[in-house]
Amino acid sequence: GAGVSQTPSNKVTEKGKYVELRCDPISGHTALYWYRQSLGQGPEFLIYFQGTGAADDSGLPNDRFFAVRPEGSVSTLKIQRTERGDSAVYLCASSYLFGSGELFFGEGSRLTVL
Amino acid sequence: AQSVAQPEDQVNVAEGNPLTVKCTYSVSGNPYLFWYVQYPNRGLQFLLKYITGDNLVKGSYGFEAEFNKSQTSFHLKKPSALVSDSALYFCAVRDPNTGFQKLVFGTGTRLLVSP
Numbered sequence: 001g002a003g004v005s006q007t008p009s010n011k012v013t014e015k016g017k018y019v020e021l022r023c024d025p026i027s028g029h030t031a032l033y034w035y036r037q038s039l040g041q042g043p044e045f046l047i048y049f050q051g052t053g054a055a056d057d058s059g060l061p062n063d064r065f066f067a068v069r070p071e072g073s074v075s076t077l078k079i080q081r082t083e084r085g086d087s088a089v090y091l092c093a094s095s096y097l098f099g100s101g102e103l104f105f106g107e108g109s110r111l112t113v114l
Numbered sequence: 115a116q117s118v119a120q121p122e123d124q125v126n127v128a129e130g131n132p133l134t135v136k137c138t139y140s141v142s143g144n145p146y147l148f149w150y151v152q153y154p155n156r157g158l159q160f161l162l163k164y165i166t167g168d169n170l171v172k173g174s175y176g177f178e179a180e181f182n183k184s185q186t187s188f189h190l191k192k193p194s195a196l197v198s199d200s201a202l203y204f205c206a207v208r209d210p211n212t213g214f215q216k217l218v219f220g221t222g223t224r225l226l227v228s229p
Binding site: 003033035040042048056093103105107 | 148156158160163204217218219220
């Protein structure tokens with residue numbers, strides 16, 4: 001597709017359940033980012049991939065959060081034992097590896113934990 | 115660590131009037147600065163960026179921003195606001211010394227343009 005695609009657009013789950021959020025970046029973009037945006041806040045960095053490897057996962061809040069990008073394209077953000085505080089919009093972005101920093105964002109996956 | 119501050123939660127302006135959305139930054143060295151816009155139920159869209167060169171940067175939809183190193187500011191401006199400019203605006207900074215492209219975002223400023 002032309003842009004960054006994220007699925008699902010909305011996910012409602014119960015506390016304690018496992019959730020996967022998927023991101024399909026723009027073709028040719030080797031850098032991929034996950035951000036989290038809570039209500040009334042700016043996007044908060046979670047993790048950054050160069051190709052298949054996580055170059056910086058310093059933003060992951062705890063070990064319940066994990067992300068993979070096994071073939072250097074599609075990425076999956078995985079959240080175990082979800083908590084109500086995990087409710088937010090999870091944004092994915094991609095870019096060229098050596099560009100000047102412009103990120104292209106998807107529309108996000110809204111996660112609601114009941 | 116790099117950071118940006120957007121001191122105004124909301125900016126109100128009448129259509130046709132000039133608008134300014136403020137941003138200040140904190141980063142060691144020379145920053146890369148960005149403005150993004152977020153319309154309701156839409157993803158973040160890139161507006162403009164400052165990397166180096168002319169301090170006045172022009173971007174999409176008639177927006178521009180002025181980089182001021184002495185004041186560590188990067189305010190977003192538009193000479194004549196449109197109702198359709200109403201949205202949430204985010205300033206972001208990248209520290210070029212980090213070696214990769216992580217952006218740090220501000221908390222956002224809601225722009226409301228009245229007819």
